[in-house]
Amino acid sequence: MKINHIAIVVEDVNAALTFWRDALGLPLQHTERNDGEAVEIAFLPMEGHQGEIELIAPITPDSGVAKYLAKKGAGLHHICLEVPDVAAKLEELKSKGIELINDSAKTRPDGTLYAFVHPKSTGGVLLELYQLPKSG
Amino acid sequence: MKINHIAIVVEDVNAALTFWRDALGLPLQHTERNDGEAVEIAFLPMEGHQGEIELIAPITPDSGVAKYLAKKGAGLHHICLEVPDVAAKLEELKSKGIELINDSAKTRPDGTLYAFVHPKSTGGVLLELYQLPKSG
Numbered sequence: 001m002k003i004n005h006i007a008i009v010v011e012d013v014n015a016a017l018t019f020w021r022d023a024l025g026l027p028l029q030h031t032e033r034n035d036g037e038a039v040e041i042a043f044l045p046m047e048g049h050q051g052e053i054e055l056i057a058p059i060t061p062d063s064g065v066a067k068y069l070a071k072k073g074a075g076l077h078h079i080c081l082e083v084p085d086v087a088a089k090l091e092e093l094k095s096k097g098i099e100l101i102n103d104s105a106k107t108r109p110d111g112t113l114y115a116f117v118h119p120k121s122t123g124g125v126l127l128e129l130y131q132l133p134k135s136g
Numbered sequence: 137m138k139i140n141h142i143a144i145v146v147e148d149v150n151a152a153l154t155f156w157r158d159a160l161g162l163p164l165q166h167t168e169r170n171d172g173e174a175v176e177i178a179f180l181p182m183e184g185h186q187g188e189i190e191l192i193a194p195i196t197p198d199s200g201v202a203k204y205l206a207k208k209g210a211g212l213h214h215i216c217l218e219v220p221d222v223a224a225k226l227e228e229l230k231s232k233g234i235e236l237i238n239d240s241a242k243t244r245p246d247g248t249l250y251a252f253v254h255p256k257s258t259g260g261v262l263l264e265l266y267q268l269p270k271s272g
Contacts, residue, residue, distance in 0.1 A: 001162060003139055003187045006215055010259040019258050023232040024217075024225075026137060046217075050186045051139040055259070075260030076212035079142055081160075081182075089160075096159040122155050123146040123191070124211030 003051040004080040004130045009069055013042045013057045020044055020053060038063035078116070078126035086113045086131035093117065105131065139187040140216040140266045141179075145205055149178045149193045156180055156189060174199035214252070214262035222249045222267035229253065241267065 010016040013031060021028045026044040029052070033040050038060040045052040056077065058066035068077070083089045086105045093100060101116035108114060111133035119126050146152040149167060157164045162180040165188070169176050174196040181188040192213065194202035204213070219225045222241045229236060238251035247269035255262050 001160075002182050003142070006139070006142065008259060008261055016259040019234065023229055023234050023257075024137075024263075025228075046138050073260055075255065076215065079212070092161075093159055098155065098159050119211065121159075123144055123152040124209055125144055127160075 002082045004082045004128075004132075005052045005054045006079050007054045007056055007077045007128075008075065009065055009072075009077040010055050010057050010074045011069065013040050013055050016055045016057070017042060020055060026053060033059065035059075037065070039065050078128055080114075080128035080130055082130045082132060084131065086115055086129050089129060090115055093121075097121075105129075138218045140218045140264075140268075141188045141190050142215050143190045143192055143213045143264075144211065145201055145208075145213040146191050146193050146210045147205065149176045149191050152191045152193070153178060156191060162189060169195065171195075173201070175201050214264055216250075216264035216266055218266045218268060220267065222251055222265050225265060226251055229257075233257075241265075 008016070017028065020026050021044065029043040029045050031040060031042045038058060040057050040059050042055040043052055044055070056065055058069060060066060090100060090104065094103070098121040099118040101118050102114075105113040105115045113131040115129050117127040117129065144152070153164065156162050157180065165179040165181050167176060167178045174194060176193050176195050178191040179188055180191070192201055194205060196202060226236060226238075226240065230239070234257040235254040236251065237254050241249040241251045243249055249267040251265050253263040253265065
């Protein structure tokens with residue numbers, strides 16, 4: 001397994017970039033607007049793309065991320081680990097009584113398969129699992 | 137920069153290992169007891185040691201981690217990034233008005249230099265910076 005990303009929820013992506021990019025010096029790969037989830041995301045990869053920091057801000061006041069921010073405040077939101085076969089891993093976790101948020105994997109537009117494990121089963125951590133597309 | 141570790145505060149290391157090691161399948165490198173900080177830590181490295189998960193539990197009711205756990209509950213605690221020169225990075229951050237928890241780096245028994253950046257300046261994230269020993 002590898003760390004794919006660490007997701008941080010912030011009020012405003014540009015304000016957060018003044019620390020993570022401008023002061024700390026991480027490279028900004030790109031930002032994107034995801035209208036489906038009503039968020040803006042900035043992607044800041046590590047050396048050799050061994051994991052990245054994602055800064056996530058709500059773009060509407062009623063999105064899931066906006067509600068999270070209002071309730072919990074800015075900070076670490078979830079971590080994502082890459083696994084070779086997410087369907088097999090989900091079956092294994094279910095067989096061991098682990099509570100999943102997604103019983104089966106969903107697919108991102110780029111072909112990445114993903115699913116979330118519930119914080120109840122992980123010690124309070126929202127955990128995303130990724131299976132990257134074969135070409136990736 | 138590289139991700140060195142993601143630190144998760146839990147009630148009990150062995151209980152947390154039933155998920156992270158036994159169900160998810162991460163290898164447990166070792167556990168250690170740090171009496172100075174009154175914590176037990178389990179280290180679960182990724183493939184090729186590209187970052188690791190650290191599970192941290194208090195071993196006394198009055199430690200800093202015990203108080204954090206009582207106030208915030210179990211979950212993501214901090215992330216740690218490796219930098220080539222932590223003293224230079226701290227000076228740079230200070231010159232840009234970033235609030236540090238440690239104004240200068242401290243030294244771990246293995247020679248690793250480390251310092252924490254205050255969540256006020258990062259968008260709510262407790263950020264540790266590591267400079268690994270030259271031999272590492």
